[in-house]
Amino acid sequence: MLLVDAVSKVYGQAPAAYHALDDISLEVKRGEFLCLLGPSGCGKTTLLNILAGFESVSSGTASLNGKRITGPGSDRVMFFQDAGSALFPWLSVEENVRFGLKLRGLPRAEADRTVSHYLAMVGLDEHRTKFPAQLSGGMRQRLQIARALAIEPEILLMDEPFAALDALTRRRMHTFLHDIWTKTGKTIVFVTHDIGESILLADRIAIMSVGPRSRFRDIIEVGLPRPREPAMPRFGELYGKIEGLLTNEVDALQ
Amino acid sequence: MSTIAIVRAAPSVLQPPRSLWTHLRPLAMIVGSMTIFFAVWQVLSSFVFNPHLIPPPTKVFATAVPMIQSGEIFKHIGISLVRVIIGFIAGTVLAILFGVVMGRLKAVNDLLDPIIELLRYLSPTAMIPIAVIWFGIGENSKYFLIFWGTFFFVLINTIAGVMRTPVARYRAAQCLGASELQIFMQVVIPSAVPYIVTGMRVAMASAFMSIIPAEILAADSGLGYLLQTSAMLVQTERIFVALATISLIGFITDRIFRWAVERTLHRYMAFITAT
Ligand SMILES: Nc1ncnc2c1ncn2[C@@H]1O[C@H](COP(=O)(O)OP(=O)(O)OP(=O)(O)O)[C@@H](O)[C@H]1O
Ligand SMILES: [Mg+2]
Numbered sequence: 264m265l266l267v268d269a270v271s272k273v274y275g276q277a278p279a280a281y282h283a284l285d286d287i288s289l290e291v292k293r294g295e296f297l298c299l300l301g302p303s304g305c306g307k308t309t310l311l312n313i314l315a316g317f318e319s320v321s322s323g324t325a326s327l328n329g330k331r332i333t334g335p336g337s338d339r340v341m342f343f344q345d346a347g348s349a350l351f352p353w354l355s356v357e358e359n360v361r362f363g364l365k366l367r368g369l370p371r372a373e374a375d376r377t378v379s380h381y382l383a384m385v386g387l388d389e390h391r392t393k394f395p396a397q398l399s400g401g402m403r404q405r406l407q408i409a410r411a412l413a414i415e416p417e418i419l420l421m422d423e424p425f426a427a428l429d430a431l432t433r434r435r436m437h438t439f440l441h442d443i444w445t446k447t448g449k450t451i452v453f454v455t456h457d458i459g460e461s462i463l464l465a466d467r468i469a470i471m472s473v474g475p476r477s478r479f480r481d482i483i484e485v486g487l488p489r490p491r492e493p494a495m496p497r498f499g500e501l502y503g504k505i506e507g508l509l510t511n512e513v514d515a516l517q
Numbered sequence: 518m519s520t521i522a523i524v525r526a527a528p529s530v531l532q533p534p535r536s537l538w539t540h541l542r543p544l545a546m547i548v549g550s551m552t553i554f555f556a557v558w559q560v561l562s563s564f565v566f567n568p569h570l571i572p573p574p575t576k577v578f579a580t581a582v583p584m585i586q587s588g589e590i591f592k593h594i595g596i597s598l599v600r601v602i603i604g605f606i607a608g609t610v611l612a613i614l615f616g617v618v619m620g621r622l623k624a625v626n627d628l629l630d631p632i633i634e635l636l637r638y639l640s641p642t643a644m645i646p647i648a649v650i651w652f653g654i655g656e657n658s659k660y661f662l663i664f665w666g667t668f669f670f671v672l673i674n675t676i677a678g679v680m681r682t683p684v685a686r687y688r689a690a691q692c693l694g695a696s697e698l699q700i701f702m703q704v705v706i707p708s709a710v711p712y713i714v715t716g717m718r719v720a721m722a723s724a725f726m727s728i729i730p731a732e733i734l735a736a737d738s739g740l741g742y743l744l745q746t747s748a749m750l751v752q753t754e755r756i757f758v759a760l761a762t763i764s765l766i767g768f769i770t771d772r773i774f775r776w777a778v779e780r781t782l783h784r785y786m787a788f789i790t791a792t
Contacts, residue, residue: 348686366693396787
């Protein structure tokens with residue numbers, strides 16, 4: 264279980280300090296798919312970076328299964344929107360996936376099996392000798408997913424991973440991620456701007472208020488049956504409700 | 518219009534002549550531009566300029582032949598090349614070592630950066646007098662000057678490359694369980710390779726530009742020395758042979774360097790453009 268308890272985050276020193284997050288609490292259950300949704304600059308990436316251990320908290324605690332998060336660990340893997348810079352361009356598709364396995368000294372044969380398993384899962388099996396520069400945007404994101412899954416983390420932290428993809432590819436990636444999540448039962452914290460994306464994917468949607476001193480405006484249970492479609496009856500209703508909440512947020516600023 | 522032309526050309530029957538021309542085009546361009554260059558030069562120096570000041574290519578060529586046959590030109594090329602290569606390798610190796618440390622350790626960078634910022638404005642030519650006093654007119658002063666002309670280019674590029682490793686790549690490696698040392702060796706340094714190679718190419722050009730003044734002012738062999746002695750005897754044809762040799766050798770060396778990089782470091786040279 265991922266626990267965020269009364270976390271605040273202040274960037275910088277006194278006169279120029281920026282109070283990004285204020286007294287935020289959240290509980291993410293094992294195997295849950297949680298979306299963080301909020302206006303730009305509200306601190307979604309900040310919160311994800313705290314969970315990943317890239318940023319420290321200013322007060323409060325973030326913990327995983329009762330253990331305080333103090334730095335990055337291979338039980339939590341972060342996904343970046345810019346797969347091009349997150350991947351290792353000098354390694355082939357196969358070698359990118361093998362990178363984490365090599366570090367933990369997995370025997371060659373076992374590593375081979377794991378690599379093949381996850382490449383097949385993300386549908387990159389026949390591209391294993393290609394290099395990241397030779398892949399499309401969607402393929403790079405799938406490679407990032409395979410590389411992360413291969414080290415069997417408990418949690419996937421995803422920061423707008425599909426925002427740079429075209430609408431059709433993004434839709435395909437939603438289905439793909441949904442399948443992966445069902446198959447592997449990972450806990451996923453997924454940051455997005457896109458209301459539709461959050462309704463399609465999430466068990467719960469945590470809506471953040473505008474910064475500074477951002478908090479959770481509301482946490483919504485989606486409760487629609489899976490797999491989901493934008494055409495579902497309650498989809499539009501939910502969309503409207505969330506949009507209302509976000510608009511109130513942004514209007515409050517003016 | 519052009520779209521239609523492409524569509525028409527698409528059938529495979531039409532492919533071979535097109536691809537043959539695509540292959541031959543660069544070569545044809547080079548031959549064409551060289552022919553024009555030499556023809557214009559020939560005409561100008563025969564009818565417009567004083568041929569003693571600008572000898573026509575035919576005369577330059579006629580001067581070059583005996584120099585090639587006697588091996589004189591190769592002796593000078595060999596001597597200059599060895600100087601460039603030794604100085605270049607020494608400068609590159611040391612610059613990479615310093616560069617990765619400075620790029621990684623802020624304290625070292627803060628300490629050395631001001632010194633480097635001052636020293637890098639001293640061109641190798643400016644260093645010739647002191648190099649001769651320190652090392653004499655033998656080989657060591659040439660090595661030193663080439664080293665000097667190489668070091669700063671490679672150093673500055675290496676530092677930039679190490680510092681510009683994308684944060685996302687660094688963090689991805691942390692998530693995959695890499696230690697700081699593993700990240701440095703397996704992520705940061707490979708990410709810096711394209712920068713280092715660029716620095717080396719610039720430094721290579723600098724090395725070729727540095728060796729000539731060094732040999733003109735303080736040497737008894739090498740291409741610069743050939744230029745110097747030819748000038749003293751006002752042998753413009755021999756000067757032109759030396760000049761042509763220098764550009765040719767520089768060009769060939771750069772091509773060999775690029776070929777070697779392509780062969781050995783190809784996979785590190787890929788920049789992924791954002792989609
Ligand atoms: N390293 C930093 N130093 C100072 N301020 C920062 C730093 N990182 C983020 N901030 C500030 O904290 C706030 C939250 O940033 P964050 O990147 O978390 O927003 P976000 O919700 O992810 O936005 P977006 O949707 O645009 O990605 C912003 O106002 C930003 O300017
Ligand atoms: Mg963000």
